Amino acid sequence: MPVTRARRIRRAPPAHLGCGVDVVELARFRQVLKRGGRAFLRRVFTDQEEAYARARPRTTVLHLAARFAAKEAVIKAISQLEPTRLLAMKQIEVRNDRLGRPRILLHDGRRKHVAVHVSLSHVDTVAVASAIAIRP
Numbered sequence: 001m002p003v004t005r006a007r008r009i010r011r012a013p014p015a016h017l018g019c020g021v022d023v024v025e026l027a028r029f030r031q032v033l034k035r036g037g038r039a040f041l042r043r044v045f046t047d048q049e050e051a052y053a054r055a056r057p058r059t060t061v062l063h064l065a066a067r068f069a070a071k072e073a074v075i076k077a078i079s080q081l082e083p084t085r086l087l088a089m090k091q092i093e094v095r096n097d098r099l100g101r102p103r104i105l106l107h108d109g110r111r112k113h114v115a116v117h118v119s120l121s122h123v124d125t126v127a128v129a130s131a132i133a134i135r136p
């Protein structure tokens with residue numbers, strides 16, 4: 001890399017935006033659920049997330065897979081802003097508002113100085129999520 005470019009990167013101000021994306025294959029996710037069982041569910045999903053998925057019996061696994069993808073996407077987005085901030089899966093919660101829009105709650109006891117937005121989508125075979133983290 002030319003010296004001038006390296007200097008420019010070193011001097012760059014801290015990022016204000018981070019982005020992340022994740023895709024989950026349903027067939028593999030079903031296997032993970034089967035292998036991990038209740039312990040996996042409890043480690044990854046909040047009670048509210050599980051209740052949301054179970055309230056939709058024909059598509060429960062899709063909603064769980066989408067939430068799993070959302071958590072991974074959020075971890076990627078936040079790590080671009082705060083590389084040392086370590087979040088466990090369960091500390092990232094997807095909560096749908098009354099219009100069905102997914103919102104992210106972070107349960108790590110830190111000041112809310114980063115806003116995170118996600119978008120989810122799923123079909124029979126895959127679930128995807130994208131996330132944007134914003135530091136004002």
Ligand SMILES: CC(C)(COP(=O)(O)OP(=O)(O)OC[C@H]1O[C@@H](n2cnc3c(N)ncnc32)[C@H](O)[C@@H]1OP(=O)(O)O)[C@@H](O)C(=O)NCCC(=O)NCCS
Nearest residue numbers: 062063064066067094096099100101102119120121122123
């Ligand atoms: C809300 C809508 C965009 C969801 O799209 P979809 O193709 O049915 O479903 P997807 O798998 O892509 O997305 C589902 C996810 O969208 C998210 N979602 C739901 N409502 C949402 C909204 N109002 N805004 C943003 N995201 C929304 C949810 O996270 C949902 O997943 P979840 O239930 O697991 O949380 C769609 O139902 C809709 O209302 N489209 C408006 C356009 C329309 O009415 N077209 C019909 C005539 S062509």
